[in-house]
Amino acid sequence: MIDTPTRPAEGTAAASGAAYVDIMLVDDHAIVRQGLSSILQREPDLRVVAEASSPRQAMAEVERTRPDIVLMDLKLSASSDSEGIDLCAELTRAHPGVGVLVLTTFLDDQLVLRAIRAGARGYVVKDVDTSALIRAIRDVSRGESAFDARSAAAMVRGLNAPAVEESARLTQREEEVLVLLAHGLSNRDIGRELFVSETTAKFHVGNILRKLGVASRAEAVYQGGKLGLIR
Template sequence: MIDTPVRPHRSADQSTARRPEEGDGGTATIDIMLVDDHAIVRQGLSSILQREPDLRVVAEAASAPEAMTEVERARPDIVLMDLKLSAASDSEGIDLCADLTAAHPGLGVLVLTTFLDDQLVLRAIRSGAKGYVVKDVDTSHLVRAIRDVSRGESAFDARSAAAMVRGLNAPAPDRSARLTARELEVLRLLAHGMSNRDIGKELFVSETTAKFHVGNILRKLSVSSRAEAVYEASKLGLLT
């Protein structure tokens, strides 16, 4: 991790009036935290971004808890984060995004991920992300997206923007039909307040497998917590 002095957050409207720091030619520096569970990805991104005179990587994190700690320490302007932060879930970053933006309203969160799902893009934006780009985007577009978010603007690549429009225009899905038989079993155990470990024991699967099923349930029901999942399931009549 990169040691850097603690500095107060700058709000989105302050970002355009920041004093020049280390950028060439008096350009204000944008401090970035990278959140990705793969060290090689973080190292590659850091190497690419720090070639830009106005970008500086000040912190890295491999998990949601680490990200919450590091953002307090490093006080970045932008968090560039993946949505998949563990093998158990494809969208753990959604919850992290919501937690980061709730705790730090002036923080700009930009999603950089391999996943391009219409509803996932919408969930990320509704959780506070200011932009969404896929990992195969070219470097110049990524750098431009970071600068846009730093100015308080939104940033999307062409495919993410199209996915968001499709998601907004799509009819409400039948969420109950998307759950597998096993996920329905897990959901009913969630309603009894069982932990992942207890669910695993009840269904004779590992705790990791139980956690994986819980993550899928949250994603399919478009919720961010176990309590919300149980509430939504009750409304959909899935607990009878």
């Protein structure tokens, strides 16, 4: 953890007149945080003031260091592909002056939309080049939005995606599988829990994705929650 003095107020560096854009890195892999820190510290106007590997630690570090930007992954544990969505929403509610920029390997149309609806000001994928990432950070620090080309396209596709049809209802067994998906179980674990084969579990998961009109397990859980299928 990087130890720096706390600042008296939130907000972008440009708005506050500060010499630096202060950044907090949130990723569950230390080597990723170290690599990002090394890259960003080379820039004369960027400063990494804190790091976190979990949502709880991230909230504590934001309170302590008051960064301008939180650069965060969406996958912060092995049990969830989108735990960062909840963290993003919590951060932006508690600290509206902080700009959240998502940096992740996941490029799902609905996931991009969910991140923006949770308060993120930008979304870039991890294979973006260094100059594009730095440009995105500076854009967000000025209160602007920031997307790489693929994330922007994904957002447009997500906005244009057809709504889930009411007639596409899940069977009782599919609802049971959806609940287990919400707990982060793999197809194999779902099969063990329901006393069916892994192939059968995979079949049920495929049906759930198709009926809910989504492309990933994380999106199925999100959509299922909205429809009241997960309690």
